[in-house]
Amino acid sequence: MQTTPPKALSHVPPAPIPFFDQSASFQEHWEGIRKHLDDVLDNGKFSHGAKVAELEDRLAAWTGAGHVVAVNSGTDALILLLRAAGLEPGDEVIVPAYSFIATASSVVLAGGVPVFADIEEHGHGLDPRAAAAVVTPRTAMVMPVHLFDRMAAMRGLREVARRHGLTLVEDSAEAVGMRMDGVHAGLHGAGGVLSFFPAKTLGGIGDGGAVLTDDESVAETVRMLCHHGRGGRTLANFPGISNATVVPGRNSKMDDVQAAVLLAKLTTLDADIARRAELAERYDARLREVPGVRGVPGAHPPPLGSNRVSYVQLLHVEDRDALAAHLAAQGIGTETYYPLPLHLQPCFAHLGHRRGDFPRAEAACATALALPLYPDLHDDHVDRVCDEIERFYERRPR
Template sequence: MAVPFYENQQEIMFFQQQWKAQLKEIIQQTELINGSQVDSFEREMEQFTGIKNAIAVGNGTDALIIGLTAAGVGVGDEVIVPCYSFFASVSCILHVGATPVFVDIEAESYAMNSTSIEAAITPKTKAIMPVHLFCQMADMPSIREVAERHQLLIFEDSAEAIGMYQNGVHAGGFGLGGVLSFFPTKTLGALGDAGMILTNNDKFAKACRQLGNLGRDESGIAQRIGFNSRMDEWHAMVLRSRFSVLEENIQARSANSDYLTTSLNAQAPMVKTPIFNSRGYDANRVDYVYLIEVDNRDALAQHLALAGITTETYYPIPLHMQPICRHLGYRQGDFPVAEKASTCALGLPMHAEMQQHQLDDIVQCIQNFYKE
C-alpha cells in the first residue's frame, strides 16, 4: 500500500462541513483579505507563541524578505546563514541586495554551528539568520551571545518551527523577529501558501505590516515601497481550525517518530536516525520532517519508491554550491558537514495521519534493502 510523504485528508474531512459554512460567510463579507479571520488568527498566534506581534503575510518566503527589508538589511550588508537549508533562506538575502555569508552546520541538528559564526563576521556583517530545521531549533542562547557581543541583528528563519521552544522562548522570539510558513505540508499548514512574521518589537512590526500591504499605512497612504503580501480570509479560516488540533497533531507526529527511531535503530550503522540535541537547557522537539542519514541514499529512495513509499531528498545541493551563489566564490569542501548531509540525508513520510501498517511498511522496506 502507498505511503505518501504527507497526507491530511482525515483532518480535511473532519473540518469540511465547518469550512463550508464559514466560507459562505466569508464570501458574503466585504473583506476577503486581511479581515476578521486574519485578525483573530494573528491574536491566537501571539497568545500561543508568547510573542507580542504576529503579522500575517502571503507566504514564508515573503515573510523573510519583508523582515530583512524592515530590519534595514540591504546593499553592502552581509548576513551570516547556514549553507544547508531550503533555497528561500538565501534567496531572501539576495532579494534585498545583501550578501549571504555561509557557515557550516552541526551534524546532529542540521542547524548553524554557533562556533563557526565568529570567524564569518566582518565589518560588513549586519545580521545572523539561524534556520531551525526538521525537528529542533538552532542553539539560540549561544547564537544570541555572539550577536549581542558584536551588536548584530538576529532574524530567525523559523519557518518550520511552530511549537518549538528553548528556555520558554518560542522560535522567532530570540532576536528582532522570525517567521512562520504555513505551506500545506508544514506542522500547521494552510490549503495553499501563507506565512507570518513574529516580533516583540513594535516599531519593527509596524514596518513589516506596512511593507506587506504595499507600503501603505492604516489610512491607505503609501509610506514606503512595499509588497503585495497579505493573507486571505480563507487561509486564516483554515489555519484557525487546524490550529485547534495542533497539539494533538504534534503528539501524533512524535509517537510516529519514536516508533520509526526505535525500529530503525537496529539498522545502525547503515541507518542513522534523528538525534535531538538537548544542549543542557530546556528545549522541545517537534517532528516536522523525519530525516535519516543512510548509506547508498539514492538507491534506497528508489527502492522505497518502487514499494509506493514517497521520500524527499534534503538537500541535494547545499546553498553555497547552487548556481545562483556561484559569484560568492565558495568551493566544494568548504563546508564538509553540510556537504556530507547532502549526499546521505533522506526524509521519510511523517504526518499525524500515518497508520501503523504504513510505519511498519517503511521499516520493513528499509530492512529488506540492507539485507539485499
C-alpha cells in the same frame, strides 16, 4: 475425470504511502473550515480582512508573540522581516550552508549578501563557532534556521550576535511549537517567521506565512511593506493617514480563505504535534539499530533548554539514492532535504565557494532522506516503511 486447475490468485500491491497526505484531517476539519469560509463570503472581503486579523491574534496567543503579521508565504515573510529589522543594501547576513534555498535567496531579495557558515556536528543548525569565524565589518545580521525537529543552538548564537553587535533574526519557518527556555522559536531576537505550506506542522491548502516579533516597530513596518506601503493596524486608527503610502511596499498579504483554513486547523495543532511525536518515536525505535542507517533524529537530544517537535523525520543513510528508489518502487514516498548545499547553488556561484568549503553541510546533503510523517499516517504505515528499509539493507551487497 478432468478438472479445471484453480486460478492463480492475483497479487494486490499494498496501497501507496505518500510522503505527505492531509485528506483525512481535511475532512475532519471541514465543518470548521466551512464556518470560517461562510464568514468570509458573508463579509465579502477576501484579502487582508477579518479572518486574517483573527488568525494573527490566535497565533500570537499560541506562540506568546507580541505581534504576528500574516503574509502570503514563508519566503516573503523572511524578506519582509529582514527589511523591517533594518537590513541595508550590501549588508552581510550569516546563514547556514545547509537549508532550503529561501534562507539565502531572501537575503538577496531584501538587498543583502548571504555569508555561509557550516552546521553543527550533531545537528543541522548553524554552528555558533563557524558563524563567529565569518563575521566581517560588513556583517549586519545572523540568521539561524530551525530545521526538521529542533531549534538551532540559540544560546551560542545569541552570544555571537551580542559580542559582534549583530541583529539576530530567525528562519523559523519549520518551527511551529518549538521553544527554547520557554520562548517560542522566532522570538529570540528581532523576529522570526512561520510557513504554512501544506506539509508544515500547521499547514494550509496553499502557501502562507507569518512574521513573529515582540518589536512593535518591526511589526508595523512589515504591515506596511506587505500592503503596498500602506498603514498597518496602528496607523489605520488615524483617519486621513490609513490609506497613505508611507513606504514603497509590495503585495504580500494573506488571503482570508487561507486564514479560514488555518483557523480551523489551529484547533487540533497540539494534538497534531503529539501525534507526530508518537510516529517519530516509533520510527526511531524501529530504525535505531538498522545497519546502513547512520542515525535517527532522536539519537541526539535537542539543544539545552529546548524541545523536540517533529516536522520531518530525517534520516542519514548509506546509499541514499538507491534506498529512495527502492522505497518508491514499493509505493513509499520520500524527500531529499536538500540535494545541493546553498554555497554550491548556481545562483550563488559569484560568491566563489567550492566543494569542500563546508563539509558538514555537504555530507548532510549527500545522506539525508526524509520519511513520511504527518498526523494522518497510521502506525502500520510506519512499520511498513521500516520493514522496507530493513529489507533494503539486508539485501544490499556487502
